[in-house]
Amino acid sequence: MVDDEPDILEFLRYNLIKEGYNVLTAGNGEEGLKIAMAELPNLIILDIMMPKMDGVEVCRQLRNKPEFDRTVITFLTAREEDYSQIAALDVGGDDYITKPIRPRVFLSRVKALLRRSERAEVIEEPDVIEVSGLIIDKERVTVTKDEEVIELAKKEFELLHLLVSKPGKVFSREEIFNKVWGTDVIVGNRTIDVHIRKLREKIGEHYIKTIKGIGYKFEF
Amino acid sequence: MVDDEPDILEFLRYNLIKEGYNVLTAGNGEEGLKIAMAELPNLIILDIMMPKMDGVEVCRQLRNKPEFDRTVITFLTAREEDYSQIAALDVGGDDYITKPIRPRVFLSRVKALLRRSERAEVIEEPDVIEVSGLIIDKERVTVTKDEEVIELAKKEFELLHLLVSKPGKVFSREEIFNKVWGTDVIVGNRTIDVHIRKLREKIGEHYIKTIKGIGYKFEF
DNA sequence: CCGATGAGTTAACATATTCTTAATGTCGCG
């Protein structure tokens, strides 16, 4: 929770702790950013009006980091500032809470926001995927087949992982380039084939199917 | 969007449609429930104060259904009703918007809520079309008939997909050329026939009907 | 600092499937 007014900070902190929440506070934007990055909280509450770096800016910077892509961020704002409300949401905030703050409403809101964050977390993909006898372990970057561990190179693994992320779906070459190589890299068009070749060599021929003129898909 | 005041409903509907959203409205809780179940919207906006079934009750009922487990639900509420706000969030609502409503803030809020729902909707629905026993899956580029998966070549699939996109409609040869081959390619006029032939061979003879002098159509 | 190693890429050529064409056959209708 980031706010430049110590009274408000203390007041809300007290209420949250009473409800059993773990609360970290910061008195300004920079400090807030630092603590957020170090602690990766489940919910971030930002005051909009702050000297130097305001809440909107903190939010913008956080949203640029992949680790905060899904963190729930909410703002505190004086009631009538339409503009900051809009900016807050446009910059990737999930909600805003208007001052003056009433403890019970505030707590309900926090509860709702955290429930949402939980829900979002359930969707999170697991690090291990299992399809048709292959166990793909994202953390170890390995594939296990018939009890045997197959080591894949990074690109090979990323390619396989993409295909396996939606078994049966046909991924076009363009799609594969964008997701595995990124939009800014340009590589020749035989490159994918070669990687497909090596993959098939390692995991077996029949898993990856070519759909001529369209792309590749993982078959189960 | 469910509200018992036609004026508000119309006002918000107008604003949402102007932004390109697809809006369904209902004047009371029951109707809202019915429409929600039939249409499975991405976002549900409920007025809290309504005669008979209020918004909180609608929300509670929706949240009990698995298909609405992750749908984003928000409430409309008069400013000072602390209690309903708390109830709204406790019953599984994701947010509430206070009246009086300001269009720009409202739209920003809706935008933020829908963005969230997108984030959650990684489990997106596949685009499959089902007609007379054929299941055409665009993502997988396959056709399934009697549990059997039929593989089509690219052009064959595109041709079938076009015909199936409007079952019963007669597509002229010219139309087929334009949509499947594109306006810049020139191919002989027996080409379509050949592809139709192969399609019929693969999916069965009776699905595609020739309308002499006009074109082809998909029969259901 | 050096050579070994291996991932990633490229180029050249081989292969395979899809697409198109062209020749010929069928059908219905005036």
Added chain:
DNA sequence: CGCGACATTAAGAATATGTTAACTCATCGG
């Protein structure tokens, strides 16, 4: 009977992909 419109077939052209080997580049242990 002859014509127009579509059907059928097989063969060749057009493309897309497969395959191999060589090259570049970064990394790592000695």
